[in-house]
Amino acid sequence: MQAATATDPRAAAPLVRASEVSGRLRRDGFCILRGALPTPVLDEALAAYDRHLLAYTGSLKRQSQRRERHRIGPSGGLVNALVDLHREGCPPIEPFRRAVLGVVGHHGIAERLRCHFGGPARAVSLHWLDESKNGPHQDQAYEDSVPPGQLVGLLVPMWDAVGPAHNRFFVVPGSADALVPHDAESLRSGDYIRDVYAAVADRHDGRLTPLDLARGDAVLFSSRMIHGTILGTSGRLPRIAAHFLPEDAVYRGFGFTRPIAVREYGLPLTGAV
Numbered sequence: 001m002q003a004a005t006a007t008d009p010r011a012a013a014p015l016v017r018a019s020e021v022s023g024r025l026r027r028d029g030f031c032i033l034r035g036a037l038p039t040p041v042l043d044e045a046l047a048a049y050d051r052h053l054l055a056y057t058g059s060l061k062r063q064s065q066r067r068e069r070h071r072i073g074p075s076g077g078l079v080n081a082l083v084d085l086h087r088e089g090c091p092p093i094e095p096f097r098r099a100v101l102g103v104v105g106h107h108g109i110a111e112r113l114r115c116h117f118g119g120p121a122r123a124v125s126l127h128w129l130d131e132s133k134n135g136p137h138q139d140q141a142y143e144d145s146v147p148p149g150q151l152v153g154l155l156v157p158m159w160d161a162v163g164p165a166h167n168r169f170f171v172v173p174g175s176a177d178a179l180v181p182h183d184a185e186s187l188r189s190g191d192y193i194r195d196v197y198a199a200v201a202d203r204h205d206g207r208l209t210p211l212d213l214a215r216g217d218a219v220l221f222s223s224r225m226i227h228g229t230i231l232g233t234s235g236r237l238p239r240i241a242a243h244f245l246p247e248d249a250v251y252r253g254f255g256f257t258r259p260i261a262v263r264e265y266g267l268p269l270t271g272a273v
């Protein structure tokens with residue numbers, strides 16, 4: 001895979017207007033929200049990460065029913081992704097979970113989701129990652145609305161994620177047009193990720209396009225766009241990955257036995273304003 005030219009957050013445009021988000025998601029599959037989040041909101045989440053999550057010695061869910069203790073990498077970050085903050089009811093990390101909800105519910109994000117959906121959004125999954133990567137994938141293979149197509153993803157880096165030192169979020173522009181075939185077994189075995197790499201090579205010239213994101217930036221993206229994370233030399237990037245649906249939608253979650261109403265399952269966005 002070759003890395004395509006990155007965007008330059010130093011040439012930052014003003015924060016995209018809420019009314020423009022839907023058009024950008026349709027046209028590009030993603031929409032960068034430059035400067036959507038103020039420093040104090042990110043500081044609080046990072047401080048809570050150190051104080052409450054990294055310090056926690058018990059086991060936690062990691063996007064599955066399996067619970068694991070932390071594995072800390074050589075750079076001092078959490079390695080075993082993804083900490084499931086949506087389904088984890090763990091009192092010692094509750095202050096950290098609240099701080100993360102303060103980030104995703106901040107009006108810089110919540111207002112844009114509300115405008116895109118035409119009503120209030122709820123978070124249907126909420127994860128925290130640091131010293132780990134994600135291979136290219138389409139979220140729609142794992143989770144979406146019923147019927148499919150409404151899910152919107154969010155990536156928030158806690159640090160500047162610029163250049164090859166950091167783990168960086170990448171996109172494959174134009175990839176939202178076709179779903180890579182999958183089933184429960186290929187998702188479980190990892191064959192699905194191999195097939196997505198092959199699809200990117202066949203249809204998109206192998207181009208994974210890393211986005212340079214400054215602290216305070218966020219990215220909204222379509223559930224059909226191929227995306228993931230490239231490892232940088234530092235190995236680290238504390239970050240939030242979340243997914244949203246409108247309140248009146250129905251959610252199909254990864255590993256769920258049945259769809260569930262978003263109003264019943266989703267977390268309301270009531271972050272700092």
Ligand SMILES: [Fe+2]
Nearest residue numbers: 137138139153
């Ligand atoms: Fe994803």
